[in-house]
Amino acid sequence: MRLAFMGTPEFAVPSLAEIIASGHQVVGVWSQPPRPRGRGQKLTPSPVQAFAEIMGLPVFTPESMKAPEAIAAFQALDLDAACVVAYGQILKRDVLEAPRLGCFNLHGSLLPRWRGAAPIQRAIMAGDAETGVQIMRMSEGLDEGDILLSETLTIRPDDTAATLSERMATVGAGLWPRALGAIDRGGVTTPQTGEPTYARKISPAEARIDWTRPAATVDAHIRGLSPVPGAWLHAPGPDGPVRVKVLMSTPASGEGAPGTVLDDGLTVACGDGAVRLLRVQREGKAAQAPDEFLRGFALPAGTRLSPSDSDPVIPAQAGTRGER
Template sequence: MRLAFMGTPDFAVPSLAELIASGHEVVAVYSQPPKPRGRGQKLTPSPVHAFAETMGLPVFTPASMKAPDAIETFASLDLDAACVVAYGQILKAEVLSAPRLGCFNLHGSLLPRWRGAAPIQRAIMAGDRQTGVQIMRMSEGLDEGAILLSEVLPIAPDDTAATLSDRMATTGATLWTRALAAIERGGVTETEQAGEVTYARKITPAEARIDWTRPAAELDCHIRGLSPFPGAWFEAPGPDGPVRVKALMSAPVAQGSGAPGEVLDGDLLIGTGDGAVRLLRVQREGKAAQGPADFLRGFALPVGTILG
């Protein structure tokens, strides 16, 4: 099939690689424009953009797919279909209807649960036991389209947003070949979404701060769901004032008890509103991530210290 691929982050790269390996003709790759990164603020292409260039594919990075010239260029590609994975832009009706067979999206949840921007993080933060990847026909509504294919994945007790995202990206990529073959022959069954709708709103910096009054099980989900980015964080008392520390991995400890935010031992066991949570991986600002022993060698947190 003659395809356009639209995606931006690492999560989308396995899908593009799968489409290329399957022998489809990817005539255009769309991605978000390069962004300034690093100390020099050098413009850096997205992971999809960079991968597409290594494969010799033409890349388009319009600031807005709502612009008339962007819509005109897309329509002129004479596509059979467009495959979309975490592109990061809303597509208007003129774009969705331009390919002969339509536009299709790989979404990282079991819709209609967790429609929106951060489905993987929100699933872990909510304590969900399972999630999945689905290919749906795109409509103008936010993740409201009919479902073509699904694959259910368990969420492990030690999953972070990073580990779960990697598994989902790999599994989701394998759905494209089956989905496109069924679409092309007209044999695909499209199932309308049913059930309670929940929205995975974008993660805000304010909600990343750890509230130690919450139960340990909830805090563990909060920490793992935000790891590695943006990272759940707390403040620890330093010699020159409060120091921000990210918690990147944790485990709830039912038998622990203490005041919320209280350091309970020399191995980063921290009291919460109900039980305690052990911090297994932490990171100070400007430093590498560390385990408890290495962290505490360079940053003392005596038992009884209260974290903010």
């Protein structure tokens, strides 16, 4: 079949690789335009664009797929189907109906649960025991299309958004050869059933840790937002609050006022139980293990972190070293 591929992040690269290997003809790859990255803010192509160029495929990077010229270029390719994986742009009906057999999307949840922008993060944050990857026929509604293929995955107790995303990308990529065969044969799709939930985009304010919640909820919040955007806390420094990202945690034993540091290993009390912080990162610093972090930033037992968005940061005990 003559195919287009539409995707942007690293999550989509295994799918493009699998589709190329399946023997179909990829006549064009669409990705978000290069964006400024790094200290020098150099324009950098997306992972999908970079991979497609290595493979010698033509790449299109329109700022908007709603632009008439972008739609016309897509329509001109006489496509049989389009494969979409985390492209990052809304597709209008003119685009969805351009390929002869339609547009198909790989989504990272078991629909209709977690429709929207952040299904992997939301599934972990909600404490879901399982999730999945599905290939669906795209419609104009938000992730409302009929399902072609599904694969269920267990969410492990130590999964972060990064580790779960990596597994989902691999499993999802493996669905494409079967899906494309089914699409070519006019395979039957199944309507979504059940009450939908929505995986809205993560806001910076929402990423702040609320220590008044139970330990299991705080732990899921931290892992679901790791590494991006990263759950964060305010720690008391000598010159005022210091923002610290928490990239990994685990439930731990201990009780105390929510937000209280309980020991010398970064165990922090929650509304019910406690969590131990296993990987933390100060602004402008590399991620660190607890012992390494505490050698340069004192948070002795009894230090109180701000327990929720509405509460002030309570200074560290007098005489602590603070930030070095």
